[in-house]
Amino acid sequence: MQYLYKPGAQIKTPAEIAGQVCQQLEESGGLTAKRLLDASRPVDAPLHDEFEWNDSEAAEKYREHQAAHIIRCIVVRPEQVEKEPVRAFVNVTDNARSYRSLDVVLQKTNLREQMLGQALKDLRAFEQKYSTLSELADVFNAIHQFQETAT
Numbered sequence: 001m002q003y004l005y006k007p008g009a010q011i012k013t014p015a016e017i018a019g020q021v022c023q024q025l026e027e028s029g030g031l032t033a034k035r036l037l038d039a040s041r042p043v044d045a046p047l048h049d050e051f052e053w054n055d056s057e058a059a060e061k062y063r064e065h066q067a068a069h070i071i072r073c074i075v076v077r078p079e080q081v082e083k084e085p086v087r088a089f090v091n092v093t094d095n096a097r098s099y100r101s102l103d104v105v106l107q108k109t110n111l112r113e114q115m116l117g118q119a120l121k122d123l124r125a126f127e128q129k130y131s132t133l134s135e136l137a138d139v140f141n142a143i144h145q146f147q148e149t150a151t
Helices: 015-027 033-040 055-072 102-107 111-132 134-150
Strands: 091-094 094-103
Touching: 015 033, 055 091, 091 102, 091 111, 094 102, 102 111, 111 134
Parallel strands: none
Antiparallel strands: 091 094
């Protein structure tokens, strides 16, 4: 088996090494984020440099992660009550990477195109993740039809 990273992953350690570490953890008691972190604590561990070990800097990054989580969790209820709530803010690049309200994103052509591009990436990732499930063949066909019209 060959290990690779998803496109856009910003991990310096070769995927083959990271995959082997994860496989070893899985085989020796289960793979969890906590076990991977603990296995990476020694300075000579293969994935040690992928983690921020300066506690004050790591704490600030974690708080930023928590702030982003709050933003991603805020939803709005559409005016049609029968519709499900949707995310209120969307992560886009407009001069700089930031979150913009869904209304603004849908009104600005360039931001709407970014959102559509991300939706297409998400659909490809969904298909890649679940391609082995024949029960989803109709869903994948619909995705392919949509991709042909969107490109």
